[in-house]
Amino acid sequence: QVQLQESGPGLVKPSETLSLTCTVSGDSVSSGNYYWSWIRQPPGKGLEWIGYIQNSGSTNCNPSLKSRVTFSADTSKNQFSLKLSSVTAADTAVYYCARDNGYRLGYFDFWGQGTLVTVSS
């Protein structure tokens, strides 16, 4: 069974960089079969796709966030990570990592439990 677990600070100051890591078990982030995505959900609101990283290191992201987002992966730890710079209160959300089925199959079949990140001074 594939499992994903988000980790990182729950509180980030405005203008700073949000950093989260997703640890995967039951699959490999270096596998060519899947992409590895980040999705967020502001409190009481809907879901927003942030972007993904592929095993090749290629990335793709929501155009609305492109200037602030960086993705990376550590295959030795079977982890992938998100950095979101210059955060504001609007970035307060539950952040999920998820397995993305990839090209022409871009749905999410396994999700982490989510981690709440609050942007506040």
Place this chain on the structure above:
Amino acid sequence: DIQMTQSPSTLSASVGDRVTITCRASQSISSWLAWYQQKPGKAPKLLIYKASSLEGGVPSRFSGSGSGTEFTLTISSLQPDDFATYYCQQYNSYRTFGQGTKVEIK
């Protein structure tokens, strides 16, 4: 960008009811659409992919249909466990979610 619009935003129904949720795309997405169920405090759960393919382990009372720009999720006989929020998601270009439909107890 492809916009996804769900209707209704909220739906009140009773156990045993047949429930239909609609999702419209701002441009054609072929059949590249998924449906999710989300309960409070939990991650979304995949129900349907490629518009009408049922994810393994999902009860057969859930079904999806449509192609192009209009899609539906149908629950044939609503069960107590089905009261939740449902999201559609397109994956024709990037990934975009609908705003959600909350199914509540009537």
